[in-house]
Amino acid sequence: MKAIIETGGKQYTVTEGSEIFVEKLDVEEGKTVKFTNVLMLGDVIGHPYVEGAVVTGEVVKQGKQRKIRIFKYIQKNNFRKRQGHRQPYTKVVIKSIK
Numbered sequence: 001m002k003a004i005i006e007t008g009g010k011q012y013t014v015t016e017g018s019e020i021f022v023e024k025l026d027v028e029e030g031k032t033v034k035f036t037n038v039l040m041l042g043d044v045i046g047h048p049y050v051e052g053a054v055v056t057g058e059v060v061k062q063g064k065q066r067k068i069r070i071f072k073y074i075q076k077n078n079f080r081k082r083q084g085h086r087q088p089y090t091k092v093v094i095k096s097i098k
Contacts, residue, residue, distance in 0.1 A: 003097050005055050006037040014055060014094045024088040027059045033092060041097070054098050061091040 004013050008023025027033050038053035039046050046053070064086040072081040 001042050001097050002040075003038055003042075003053070003055055004040040005035040006039055007035055011039060014097070016094055016097055018094050019060070020057075020092050020094070021089045022092055023090070024062065025059065025090045025092075027090070029059050029062060032056055032058050032095070055094060056096050056098075057092040057094045059090055060093050062088070063091070064088050 002013060002015050004011055006012075007025075010023070012020050012022065014020060025033060033056070035055040035057070036049075036053075038050045038055055039048065041050045041053045044050055044053075065088075067084045067086050070083040070085065072083075073079065
């Protein structure tokens with residue numbers, strides 16, 4: 001069964017056993033997390049969410065993504081600015097869809 005969930009301002013298509021990388025959740029590794037913002041469950045489309053639908057998953061890992069480099073440059077003004085950023089994430093394995 002497929003479901004579309006919403007977390008961290010983004011939407012993810014999930015099935016049982018799938019691994020997803022979501023925005024950082026304040027949950028420890030090994031704990032379960034429930035997603036109640038289910039937009040679609042099988043063929044049922046919510047308005048905006050499907051009533052009573054819950055997707056549960058297990059937090060496998062907390063980490064940071066690869067560093068991206070930001071370089072700002074303004075010509076003729078001798079302006080150069082270099083900056084880096086690593087976005088935190090949470091890796092979740094989907095256990096059940098109800």
